[in-house]
Amino acid sequence: MKRVFKILKIVGLLIGVLALALAILLFVTFSGGLPIVDGQRLDGVEVVKDGIVSAFIVDIDLHSVALIDAGNDRQAKAILRALARRGLGAEAVKAILLTHGDGDHANGVRAFPQAAVMALESDIALAEGREVKALFKHLASPRPNGIKVTRPLHEGETLDEGGLLVRVFAVPGHTRGSAAFLARGVLFMGDSAEATKDGKLAAGHWLFTENPAQDRASLRQLAQRLAPSAAEVKAIACAHSGVLTRGLAPLTEFAAGEK
Numbered sequence: 134m135k136r137v138f139k140i141l142k143i144v145g146l147l148i149g150v151l152a153l154a155l156a157i158l159l160f161v162t163f164s165g166g167l168p169i170v171d172g173q174r175l176d177g178v179e180v181v182k183d184g185i186v187s188a189f190i191v192d193i194d195l196h197s198v199a200l201i202d203a204g205n206d207r208q209a210k211a212i213l214r215a216l217a218r219r220g221l222g223a224e225a226v227k228a229i230l231l232t233h234g235d236g237d238h239a240n241g242v243r244a245f246p247q248a249a250v251m252a253l254e255s256d257i258a259l260a261e262g263r264e265v266k267a268l269f270k271h272l273a274s275p276r277p278n279g280i281k282v283t284r285p286l287h288e289g290e291t292l293d294e295g296g297l298l299v300r301v302f303a304v305p306g307h308t309r310g311s312a313a314f315l316a317r318g319v320l321f322m323g324d325s326a327e328a329t330k331d332g333k334l335a336a337g338h339w340l341f342t343e344n345p346a347q348d349r350a351s352l353r354q355l356a357q358r359l360a361p362s363a364a365e366v367k368a369i370a371c372a373h374s375g376v377l378t379r380g381l382a383p384l385t386e387f388a389a390g391e392k
C-alpha cells in the first residue's frame with residue numbers, strides 16, 4: 134500500500150511538472166504578441182476572440198456573413214454569440230475560409246453545417262483529420278473529424294461570395310497549405326505571421342511552424358505581390374494576436390528587414 138502511494142505521488146509530481154512546463158511554453162509563445170481585442174470592428178469585419186485564437190466575421194450583406202477561420206471551440210459559442218448580437222443565427226454564415234487546417238482554426242466549422250467550407254488544396258486532408266500535421270506525425274495518427282471541405286481554393290484566385298470579393302494567396306510554411314486572404318481591406322494571415330506589441334509583424338512562431346524558412350520566404354513574396362495594391366490593405370490580422378492598422382506597412386517593413 135505504501136509503495137502504491139509513493140508511485141502515485143511520483144506520477145502526480147511528474148504531471149505537475151509537465152503542466153507547468155506547458156504553461157510556461159504557452160506564456161512565452163503568446164505573451165510577446167499584441168492582444169486580441171474581442172468585438173473589435175473594422176470596416177465590415179468583426180474580431181471574435183475564442184480563447185487564444187481569433188476568428189473573423191466578414192460582412193456579405195445585412196443578413197449574411199463569411200468567416201475567416203472558425204475558432205477552436207467545436208460549438209463556436211463565441212462566434213454564435215457575436216452573430217446573435219446582430220440578430221443572426223448559424224445559417225447566416227454562408228462560407229468559412231480556413232487560413233489552414235489546424236484544429237484551433239477549424240474546430241468550429243462543425244457548428245455551421247450549411248456553410249461552404251474552403252481551404253487551399255494542400256491543407257484539406259489536415260483540416261478533415263485525414264492527415265496529421267508534420268510536426269506531430271510521430272505523436273498522433275490520422276482520424277477523420279467530421280469536417281468536410283466543400284470547396285478547394287487555389288492560389289491567386291479571387292472569390293466572389295455574394296458580392297464579397299476575397300483574394301487568395303498561398304503562404305506555405307506554417308503548414309503546406311497555409312493561405313492569406315484579402316477581403317474588405319483586411320489581410321488575414323492566419324498563423325503565417327504574428328503581430329507584436331510594438332505594432333510590427335513577425336514571422337509565424339518557430340515552435341509551431343513546419344518550415345520557418347519557407348514561412349519567411351512566403352511573407353517576403355506576399356509583400357512583393359501586394360506592393361502594387363498596397364492602398365487596398367488597411368489592416369493586417371493574425372490569428373493569435375491583435376489587428377495591426379497601419380495598412381500594408383508592417384508586412385513591407387518585415388520584408389525590408391529580411392534583406
Ligand SMILES: [Zn+2]
Nearest residue numbers: 235237324372
Ligand atoms: Zn493556430
